[in-house]
Amino acid sequence: MDDHHLLDEVALATYEYVLRVGSCGDEEAADHLGVDVHLVTEARKQLQNLRLLASAGGDRAAVALDPEIAEAELVTPLELSIAQRRREISGIHQQLRVLSEMYRSRAQPVAEDVPIRILDDYEDVRREIDLARRRCTEERITLQPGGGRSAELLEQDLLQTLEMRERGIRVRILYQHTAQASLATRAYVRQVVEAGAEVRVAEELSERLIVYDRKNAFIPKERKGKEPPGAALVTDPTVVAYLCRSFESVWQGSTPFDIGGVAEYPHTEDLRISVIRLMAMGLKDEVIARRLGMATRTCRRHISAVMADVGATSRFQAGILLARQGLIPDGEGVAGS
Structure with missing residues (x-):
């Protein structure tokens, strides 16, 4: 089954009654429980899907089954699937680790010697950001100027942010006040804050900025047209430290993102x-x-x-x-x- 729901009160009561009387039909159970028969019918189907009831013959009669047997029958295929996925992941790691070592021995040292790398292609930017995120061990800080972001971008960033929080990485995000008027942004902020991220707002922000572990900073290039812009990847310690100090200065004067109330432009x-x-x-x-x-x-x-x-x-x-x-x-x- 792809989706397992918790049993509701009618389903639990139906199972308890069938277990007590041995077997019964939907109408008999509905009369005993004092509910509409269609509720019992739905509950019976739910219990049968979970292997907790089985047909006993006759007009929709059912008998109760052992939950431990049902648990084993439902969980075993999932455990086998998880084990298979883990083997596939292990195989991917083993195959690509050799290529990663080859790449780092040749291309990577050259790239790391450059304090500022200009990435003209957006796909190159995305790959470098993904790499920095995977290598991140302590903190990610983000300046996000402008109003609310698109739901598509927020959905992508949500999964990445939650994954970082699961690894114990500190996440801080600065928006402008006007982002609080975006329903999609508010929904995103509510979820990441519940996961432990820190989100604040300020009146004015400079261009967008992302910094990982105070070592790798991404500064976007000027957008021309509708295509996503490239970016500069800055690794020079002095420049990155300056960008982090600038972030901290704005962060100290900011206020928490208001995820309650009504989504509207703040008239402060x-x-x-x-x-x-x-x-x-x-x-x-x-x-x-x-x-x-x-x-x-x-x-x-x-x-x-x-x-x-x-x-x-x-x-x-x-x-x-x-x-x-x-x-x-x-x-x-x-x-x-």
Whole structure:
């Protein structure tokens, strides 16, 4: 069987009654238990699938079987299958170990001598990340700017993150506040947090960053088009240490990811101040949205809310009023069209 469910109350009561009376039909058991006959019929089928009941002849009559025999009958094929899988895994390890030693003796030392390797192809990036993850023994830290991620990417990362947690590896992830509006991201975070991962949010993050064991850092290249970008694999100790210090600085000022409540863009005072500060820098709506990890339309709503709060009808007027309130340096107006 591919799927074994725990027995419900009706199934347990049905088994107990059949065991007590010797054999019975569905209607007799339903009358005794005081439930609809279709519930007993479903319970009987469930018990028969688990080898706990067998047909005794007649109109759907059934007799109880020994659970220990049923257990052996169900578990033995699974144990044999597991043993076969383990033999296959062992065979793969043995065959590839020879090739791995050959590869490391020739190609790997050359690669490790290079402090920064540029990986132009996304598949090369994925393979290097998989290798770093398998070799990781202590910690993985991740900066994840922007809003929520796609369900497909989250599903892939979930399995990898849970596997790392099972090995006792510390996992820390930093998102932007706006990622809390993504239902898929919230579901992912809820599962990894339950497994012991640490997930926080901050207003602004730099480009995406992944670091394994404070030795291997992956920095993505600029995306061009829809294809996934390549990345730089950094192993230079000084550069990796700097990236880790930058992560720690942001981590200390971050807050836990809110997996409760309603999935929506957070309207916090920190976010409002960030919007004002970026407006004061004269950035366009699209740039502000990208910096804050939200859609341009959503960003414009926040900008409109800021202007409405101060009673401004234009960005120029908003700059003057915000400067008077001390929210931006005096004279540093908000550029706008």
